[in-house]
Amino acid sequence: MNKTHLNTMNKIILIIKREYLTRVKKKSFLVMSIVGPVLMAALMIVPTWLSKMDSDKTYSIAVVDQTKRFSDTIPNTGYLTNIRLTKQKPDKNKMFIRRLPDSKNYKFTFVDTLYKTKYINNFDSLAYDVLLFIPKNILASEAIEMYSNKEIPLSTKLYVTKKIEKELEKQKLRAYGIEKPIRVDIHVLSNIIGEDGELNESSSEITMVLSILSGVLIYFFIFMYGAQVMRGVIEEKTNRIIEVIISSVKPFQLMMGKIVGIAMVGLTQFLLWIILTFGIVTIVQSVMMPSNSEIIAQQMQVKNIMDDNENTDNNITLSQAQENNMNENISDAFKIVSNINWGLMLGAFFFYFIAGYLLYASLFAAVGAAVDSEADTQQFMMPITIPLILGMVMLQSIVQNPDGNLAFWFSIIPFTSPIIMMARLPFSVPEWQVFLSMAILILTFLLTTKFAAKIYRVGILMYGKKVNYKELWKWLKY
Amino acid sequence: MYILEAENIVKKYANHLALDGVNIQVKEGSVYGLLGPNGAGKTSLIRIINQITAPDSGSVKFNGETLNQKHIYNIGYLPEERGLYKKMKVGEQAVYLAQLKGLSKSDATKKLKEWFEKFDILAWWDKKVEELSKGMQQKIQFIVTILHEPKLLIFDEPFSGFDPINANLLKTEILSLKEKGATIIFSTHNMESVEELCDDITLINQSKNVLSGKLSEIKTQFRTNIFDIQFTGNVNLINISQHHQFKIIENTKIDNKTNISINLLDGNVTTNQLINTLLPSGNIISFNERIPTMNDIFIKIVDKTDVE
16 A cells, blocks of 8 residues: 555545534434434334323222122122122132222222112212213113213223123123133234245234335435435535645545445434434333333233132133233234344345445435535436335335335336335345345446546536536536 | 646647646746636646646646646645635634645644634634634635645635735735745736736636746836836927937926826837937936836737737
C-alpha cells in the first residue's frame, strides 16, 4: 500500500465519520431512536397491559339463584342442599363446591333467594358490584337478570353468561348420561420437511408476519436512508461547499463516503431500535407482568385443582381451560419461532439491507447531483421509486404464494429482490435462488454505482441548468 | 523556476470548447493574475489545476513533476462559488476541511485557533455556520484555504463578498503569504487589485490566451504615448515645425491655465525632447504620461479578439 492509497482510505474514513456523526448527533436521530422503540414496545405491551388493567378489578357479584343449580349451600347457614344432578357423593372437604366458582376477577356470593327485591332496593348500601338473578325457569326463558348501579361491563356479562351456559349444558348432558365433554378442539400443526428429512413445525401466520415485516423494514430503510443520501448531495451542491471538498478528494470518494456513512447511520438506528425495544419490553414486563416463576406457580395451582377434582372435572373453569390453551399456544409459537433459521434471516437481512441500499443510494446520489434543489427531483425520482413501491405492493401476494413464478422473478430482479427475497426467506427458499439473487444484486450494484458516479461527477459542478434524461445520457459519455 | 506549467491545455465539453491550447507559466513566489471575461475558461483551467477535472490533452507540471494526487496537499483553493455546511459548527467544520487537506486533527485545531484569534472570530468556534454573517463565513473559508500552508494558492474572485475593510485585510494577508514564499494564482475581474497585487498575468478570452507576460511589460507594451500637460501660456506658440512628431489631440483653457493632451507619433522622440519643445511656449505646471489601466487593456484586448 503506497502513501497515496493510504491517504485515500483515510479521507474516505474522514468523510464517513463526518456523514455519520453529523447525522447521529442530530436531534431528529435521537427522537427517532427513542420514539421508534417506544412505539414498537407500546404495540407489544399495551394490549397485554390493558387486559391486565381490566383484570385487576375484582367484581363482587351477589347471586340470587332460584334454580339451586349453581349453589351447593344456602348462604349464611352453611346448610348443604344437595340438588346437584351428579351421582357423586359430597366429600367433606368439598362441601362448598359451587357451580360458579370465584376467579381472580369475579367473586360470587350466594344470597338468600327470598331477598331479591330487598337487595335491589338497598343495592347502594351493599358492597356488591352486581346482583345476578337466576330465575327458576331459566331453561325455558333462557334469560338471567343482572342489576347494578353502574353500567355492567361487557366482559362481565360475557363471563357470567358463558359460565352459566356451560354449567347448564353440562348438567343437561349429565341428565342424558353423558359424562365426558364431547366438544373437540382441533388445531393444525403444520410441518416442513427439511432437506435432511427432519421435520420442522411451522405456522404460516407467524411466518407471514415475519415475512411482511422483513419486507417492509427493508423497504423503509432503503427509502429513508437513500433519500438522505440524495438530500446530502443536494445540500453540498446548493451550499457550494462541493468545490472546496472535491479539490481535496475525488468525487467518487465523496459519494462513497457519504453513502457508507449514511448506511452506518441506518444500521445504528436499526440496532438501537432492536436493543431499545427489547429493553423496554423486558423492563416493562418485569415491572408490570408476573414473572415466569409466578406463571409457573399459577400453572401448578391450576394443575393441583385439576388433580383435586380428578373425578369431578366439572370444576375446571373456562378461564383455566383458556389459560391452559393459551400456554400451549405460546409454547407452540416458541417452537415455531425457534425453528426459523434466525442466523440466515439476520444475515440475509443485513445483506439485503446493505446491498439494496447501496444499489439505490448511488442512484439517489446521482439524482441529487443532477438537480439544483429538492423540488426538481420529481422526474428522476419516479423510475427509482416505482420498483421499490412495486415491491411493497407485491408483498401481500408474494406472501400468499411464496414459491410462485411472480415471487421467483421479483426476488431475482435486483431492483425488487431486497424486499421480495427477504419476504420469501421465512418460507424456506432454495439456496441456489438466494445465491443467484445475491449475485445479481451485487453485479447490478457495481454497475449502477459506476453510472451513478459519472452522473454525480458532472452534476455536482453543474448549476442553473435544467437537466433532462438526454442531458444525463450525455454526462454518462463524458 | 516555475512552480506551475500548463502546456497546451484542451478541454472540451459536450458542445463547446472550454480551453483551446491554453498555456500558463507561474513563477515560484509570484502573484499570477488569471484574467478574462465570464465564460472565458478561467474556472475550467483552475479546476484542471486542482485535479477536479482532467484535461482532454495537454500537460500540467507542478514543481517540474507531472501533476498527481499528492500535489493536492500543496495547493490551496478558494473557489468563486464557495460555501460551508450550514448546520455544522464552525470549528468542527474547519478542522474537517483541514483534515481533508492532510493535517492531523490536533495540528489543524492548534493552527485554526491561532488564525481565528488573528481574525478575531475565536468566539464563533462553537457556533453553527448559519448563524454567521457572509463576511465571517468568507473569513473562515480563507483560513481553511491557507491553513495547510500550501506552496500554491489559487484564489478565484477572493474579494467578492468582502466589505472594503475586510477586503483590505485580505489583501494584506495575501501579500504577506507571498512574502513567506507562497505562489498565488489570482483570478478576478477586479483590475484594480490586479495592478496592486500581480507580477505576471495572462488574459484568456474565448478559450485561448490572448495576452501573457509581466504586468509592467504589458503596461509598457500598451503605452498610449499620450501626455497630459498643464501650462500657462499660448498653445499657438508651440513650435509647429515639429508637428510631424506629435499631435495635439485635446486643448482646453480654464482661467489662464491651458490643458492639452499630446499624442506622440514618433516613438524615437523622448519625453525630454517633448518638454524642450513645449518650454518656450509657457510655464509648465504638470506633465503626465497617460498610462493605460489594466481595465483599459482588458477591454481593448477582449473587444479586439471578440471582433476577430
